[in-house]
Amino acid sequence: MKPHRLTFAFQLTVTLLACAFLMVPAGASILAGFTVNYFRGVSSGLTLKWIGEVLALYSDTIALSIAIALGTLGVTLLIGVPAAWALARRPSRLTRLVEEVVTLPVAIPGLALALALILAYGGIREFRMSPLFILTGHVLYTLPFMLRAVMAVLAAVDVRTLEEGAASLGASPLQRFFHVVVPNARGGILAGALMVVTLSIGEFNLTWMLHTPLTKTLPVGLADSYASMRLEIASAYTLVFFVMIVPLLVALQLFGRTVQGAAR
Amino acid sequence: MHSADRLARLFLLPLFLFVAAFFLLPMVRLVGVAGSGPNGLAEYLAILTNPRHLATLLATLALSAAVTAATLAIGTVVALFLARNRFVGRPLLVSLLTLPLAFPGVVVGFMVILLAGRQGLLSSLSMGLGMGRWVFAYSMAGLFAGYVYFSLPRVLVTLMAAVEKLDPALEEAARSLGASRAQVMRDVTLPGIAPALMASGAIAFATAMGAFGTAFTLATRIDVLAMTIYTEFTLNANFATAAALSIALGLITWMVLALTRNFAGSGVAAAG
Numbered sequence: 001m002k003p004h005r006l007t008f009a010f011q012l013t014v015t016l017l018a019c020a021f022l023m024v025p026a027g028a029s030i031l032a033g034f035t036v037n038y039f040r041g042v043s044s045g046l047t048l049k050w051i052g053e054v055l056a057l058y059s060d061t062i063a064l065s066i067a068i069a070l071g072t073l074g075v076t077l078l079i080g081v082p083a084a085w086a087l088a089r090r091p092s093r094l095t096r097l098v099e100e101v102v103t104l105p106v107a108i109p110g111l112a113l114a115l116a117l118i119l120a121y122g123g124i125r126e127f128r129m130s131p132l133f134i135l136t137g138h139v140l141y142t143l144p145f146m147l148r149a150v151m152a153v154l155a156a157v158d159v160r161t162l163e164e165g166a167a168s169l170g171a172s173p174l175q176r177f178f179h180v181v182v183p184n185a186r187g188g189i190l191a192g193a194l195m196v197v198t199l200s201i202g203e204f205n206l207t208w209m210l211h212t213p214l215t216k217t218l219p220v221g222l223a224d225s226y227a228s229m230r231l232e233i234a235s236a237y238t239l240v241f242f243v244m245i246v247p248l249l250v251a252l253q254l255f256g257r258t259v260q261g262a263a264r
Numbered sequence: 265m266h267s268a269d270r271l272a273r274l275f276l277l278p279l280f281l282f283v284a285a286f287f288l289l290p291m292v293r294l295v296g297v298a299g300s301g302p303n304g305l306a307e308y309l310a311i312l313t314n315p316r317h318l319a320t321l322l323a324t325l326a327l328s329a330a331v332t333a334a335t336l337a338i339g340t341v342v343a344l345f346l347a348r349n350r351f352v353g354r355p356l357l358v359s360l361l362t363l364p365l366a367f368p369g370v371v372v373g374f375m376v377i378l379l380a381g382r383q384g385l386l387s388s389l390s391m392g393l394g395m396g397r398w399v400f401a402y403s404m405a406g407l408f409a410g411y412v413y414f415s416l417p418r419v420l421v422t423l424m425a426a427v428e429k430l431d432p433a434l435e436e437a438a439r440s441l442g443a444s445r446a447q448v449m450r451d452v453t454l455p456g457i458a459p460a461l462m463a464s465g466a467i468a469f470a471t472a473m474g475a476f477g478t479a480f481t482l483a484t485r486i487d488v489l490a491m492t493i494y495t496e497f498t499l500n501a502n503f504a505t506a507a508a509l510s511i512a513l514g515l516i517t518w519m520v521l522a523l524t525r526n527f528a529g530s531g532v533a534a535a536g
Contacts, residue, residue, distance in 0.1 A: 019360055098276075101283065111474065205475065209494075226481050
């Protein structure tokens, strides 16, 4: 159906306004990160000084965020991939219930999860003060995404038939898992991994409650800089975050498309 | 398959242990702490009985409803436009519109400050036009803008997929039977994407209810549930109230998501 001319003009206007609403502040932030004085505008000159200051002030938060994201990825792979196979193998009411409980942390605000973790384990000082406390929160929040991604692919490629074939050739369950299940679930594992890392690097709701002065992640540092630093430094710091997160997002979108295409 | 069953059980064990230790047990503790304050078990209902908390709850619900309505309205128009038109630069436009998917709430708060804060773009624009100074970032309006910013890309991804799946022949048939464009929109197109509207609306609503980063960046003076929980816990050390309010908040977001998922599920089943 060809849209009416007026409808077309209206839709086009709304689309362009929405795009401007999303992109203009992001552009302003990138520009401000390179501007000598944002209040006076670009005419005050361009500089890399703010980026340098951010790296000097906050590089420890960047390193910690990367370390926690990789740690979270490791744990979600270790726990999530085998469990996804076990759950997808024979869907029943019980496996549905397990899936439901495991995915609950996504439906509950991070603030509530963090409070519960602090009330339960805040008294154990070594744990509370270590980055492992944040890592635990991140695993809790990202594990459902890994599980779902892997389970979706396992359901799509009919891995059970492949497994039966391997079993009839004498492969043990463990051999089948590593040589049949994992290779066939590759797409889901990769999509889940990208999702886990992206979410972990940007996580704030849980992390703000779980962090200590010695365990600050990038988003925690960002909140700090928004509250206490000049706009140019806050912008340069945001730019560093963009540089880390945007490639992950692009990979996720490209990859998500091929995984969905393969599943169809 | 006997040994495979044993392996499956072994593989589920780490998941069970992790969820039991770091989710179920902390949740039990949260419920326990909420009921052990000076008000005893009455604290569970503090969100309804304490006038200040009730007002905050109502304000948060109103804000979330407004965010959901605005995001769905904008999202539907944009999704219809992008799915029905092919033009140069369309892939770029789609990429730009979905790029903010990965921005956390704190960063979205900063975007709102750059747009409508004291040194913001709207501030200098309105000053330049001699229309006074527009600064609304640090208020409920700023939070509204922030949550729309946060949810719009997510809603768009879901709605665009739903519109692409709609069979254009249905709309053409309705037109050829004499339905007006408005009727086609009301009776064919919108019902067709209703499951996607429900699902993405629920996520936008639950996010606006529970999100914390954007409110934290914009100001601590905005009375929304997440800020109240944070202040009660960290500044007032009022653990029982903070725990009781988080339980209420968690129940609301979980219920909204569970209910609409069931609706959306049956909608999809009925369509298929």
